[in-house]
Amino acid sequence: MVQLATDALDEIRREVWNEARRAGQTQTARDLKGARFALWKNPEHLSARQKHKLSDIQHTNRRLYRAYLLKEQLRQIYRLPAKAATRLLEAWLKWARRCRLPAFVKLARTITDQRPGIVAAIEHGLSNARVEAINTQIRLITRRAFGFHSPDALIALAMLTLADLCPPLPR
Numbered sequence: 001m002v003q004l005a006t007d008a009l010d011e012i013r014r015e016v017w018n019e020a021r022r023a024g025q026t027q028t029a030r031d032l033k034g035a036r037f038a039l040w041k042n043p044e045h046l047s048a049r050q051k052h053k054l055s056d057i058q059h060t061n062r063r064l065y066r067a068y069l070l071k072e073q074l075r076q077i078y079r080l081p082a083k084a085a086t087r088l089l090e091a092w093l094k095w096a097r098r099c100r101l102p103a104f105v106k107l108a109r110t111i112t113d114q115r116p117g118i119v120a121a122i123e124h125g126l127s128n129a130r131v132e133a134i135n136t137q138i139r140l141i142t143r144r145a146f147g148f149h150s151p152d153a154l155i156a157l158a159m160l161t162l163a164d165l166c167p168p169l170p171r
Helices: 002-022 026-033 036-040 048-060 062-079 082-097 102-113 115-124 129-145 151-162
Strands: none
Touching: 002 026, 002 036, 002 062, 002 102, 026 048, 036 048, 036 062, 048 062, 062 082, 062 102, 082 102, 082 115, 102 115, 129 151
16 A cells, blocks of 8 residues: 555656656756655655755645655554554545545545455554565575576475574584
């Protein structure tokens, strides 16, 4: 859900950047091009330069800053207890539906369609993060195992790496 919000934010950033370029505002366009990572990062991990860039965006481009705030508020849903998160999700959906940013209006429709599953995930604390992490590790192991003659070597590497096996070493 947060990734979809980040994608919507990036879509808005590209629109604003293209508008500035077409209008001949090269400095504004250059500043927006360099703001990508400041907009993507979590606020607690921003450098001083990135915080300054966000502050500039807040004062110069209300539409892009509104998109950033929408993304950040959606992130907060996963940091709250279930009841508060459900209320915040409902408030976020109302805000996103009327924000006049097409990418976020579309995201609000998507989240509304998937709302029962999202609320269930929030209430039960379910996430596919562990599965995704293991999939990423298996992809890395597969890359290392490329060129082996059989899939048995890949399976053995995966089991050794991910199953916390500690076989006896030869002497």
